[in-house]
Amino acid sequence: MFDFFLNVIGRDMGIDLGTANTLVTVKGRGIILDEPSIVAIDKEKNRILAVGKEAKRMVGRTPGNIVAIRPLKDGVIADFDTTEKMLRYFIQKAHRNIAFARPRIVICVPSGITAVEKKAVVEATEQAGARAAYIIEEPLAAAIGANLPIDEPTGSMIIDVGGGTSEVAVLSLGGIVVSRSLRIGGDEMDEAIIYFLKKENNLLLGERTAEKIKMEIGSAFPLENEEKMEVNGRDLVTGLPKTIILTSQQIRSALEKSLVDIINSVIEVLDNTPPELSSDIMKRGIVLTGGGALLKGFAERISRETHCPVYMAENPLACVAIGAGKCVEDFTTLKKYLRYSKQ
Numbered sequence: 001m002f003d004f005f006l007n008v009i010g011r012d013m014g015i016d017l018g019t020a021n022t023l024v025t026v027k028g029r030g031i032i033l034d035e036p037s038i039v040a041i042d043k044e045k046n047r048i049l050a051v052g053k054e055a056k057r058m059v060g061r062t063p064g065n066i067v068a069i070r071p072l073k074d075g076v077i078a079d080f081d082t083t084e085k086m087l088r089y090f091i092q093k094a095h096r097n098i099a100f101a102r103p104r105i106v107i108c109v110p111s112g113i114t115a116v117e118k119k120a121v122v123e124a125t126e127q128a129g130a131r132a133a134y135i136i137e138e139p140l141a142a143a144i145g146a147n148l149p150i151d152e153p154t155g156s157m158i159i160d161v162g163g164g165t166s167e168v169a170v171l172s173l174g175g176i177v178v179s180r181s182l183r184i185g186g187d188e189m190d191e192a193i194i195y196f197l198k199k200e201n202n203l204l205l206g207e208r209t210a211e212k213i214k215m216e217i218g219s220a221f222p223l224e225n226e227e228k229m230e231v232n233g234r235d236l237v238t239g240l241p242k243t244i245i246l247t248s249q250q251i252r253s254a255l256e257k258s259l260v261d262i263i264n265s266v267i268e269v270l271d272n273t274p275p276e277l278s279s280d281i282m283k284r285g286i287v288l289t290g291g292g293a294l295l296k297g298f299a300e301r302i303s304r305e306t307h308c309p310v311y312m313a314e315n316p317l318a319c320v321a322i323g324a325g326k327c328v329e330d331f332t333t334l335k336k337y338l339r340y341s342k343q
Contacts, residue, residue: 012331013094014106014324015087016141017121019072020163020186020291022052023318024090025325031318032094037163039082040068051089060206074183075110075138075165076117080124087128102131104331106324106338110165111137112181118339134327134338138162139169139179141323142289144334146313150174155277156284159266159302159310160320161292163187166262168269170277174336178272180265186291189214189258196254201244203233214295217248220259221297221304248296259298263305270306285309289319 016023017037024033035052042049044065050058059068071082091103107125109118118135125133139158140150148156150171160167163186169179190210197203205213209231217227227248235242266286270278286308288299293316303310313319327334 011095012104012106012328013091014108014321014328015090015125016108016138016318016321016324017072017083017087018162018320019070019075019165021317022086022090023321024094025321025328026094027325027328030325031321033090034318034321035090037072037086038068038070039086040066041082042066048085048089051086059208073164075162075181075185076113077120077124080120084124084127087124091129102129104132104134104328105130106134106136106327108138108141108320108324109135110181111139111167111169111176111179112165112183132340134335134340136324136327136338137167137176138165138320139167139176140171140337141321141327142167142313142319143169143171143287143323144326144337145315145319145321145323146287146289148287154284155273155280157269157273157281157286157308159262159286159288159290159293161185161262161288161290161295161298162320163291166265166290166292168262168265170269170273170281172277177274177277178269180269182261182265184258184261186211186214189218189255189292189295192258193218193251193254196250197231197233197244197246198236200250202236203231203242203244204236205231205233209233213246213251214255217246218251218255219248219296220252220255220301222252223248223296255295259301262292263302266302266306270308282308285311287311287313289313289316291317 012027014025022037025031036056038055040050040055040058071079077083122133142160143150143158151174156171166182170177193210217229299310
């Protein structure tokens, strides 16, 4: 009988609504979707052609009447209608056999967004089909997903570097003690690479190529064996295709400003942390999550600058979604971390 009821209203869901990727977890099934937060729209017919991975393949390759939109920027909604349609698509995809699924949804938001921005996320989630929307701040969700003992009277520190934002927080006794939210993340690093090559090499790159460069030879700390990569783009002087060889040292220079901004926010949070919690962090270390955690040498760089041990979470890309999923699985116990949309 209970399963029948679930099949009518839909199973509760947790959504990590990221600038770059959206991860969806469903009660009893874990993470079932991990797709780019991109929607391809036919402007002439005003209809959605593709969402997620299919839409990402179209970025930079579409005719004039088709546009690939990223409806979130810097961790917040930039295009409300497209975000709502994208969420509706993900909800329906998660509930294939249910035409009118109306699940409870736990949705993750950056800790530094405004009340108006939170309201926009809640409204988009409800209009997309949620019967109730609960929000959780990303550092809390990431800490729950990384299995940090946030309920204990001990300090835990987390750095979550996503596509649009970087979250730095110290947690204790089930709450955020000190936090800093920066609108800097993987997207800004990609833009920094594009700008650097435009300025230094008169070479114009697309977003996807910049992201590939960052992932393959990008680094935050000198590598034991510095790497090289062949890159194709358009020469800004001649307008013709051009190929150059890039080194990891060059990309490190391109990323330096973004990295320094993130590290400065980490130092600022540590500076404002009560001494008792600081000593806990020195012993336990800082946990690094998000896609930015995968940048080579990032943990070593933060450790060198802060004099604290830094280690990567077990599943850095999915920590926030796993945390939201745990809230969905054990709703009664973890509800204290959530804010209900009607409040």
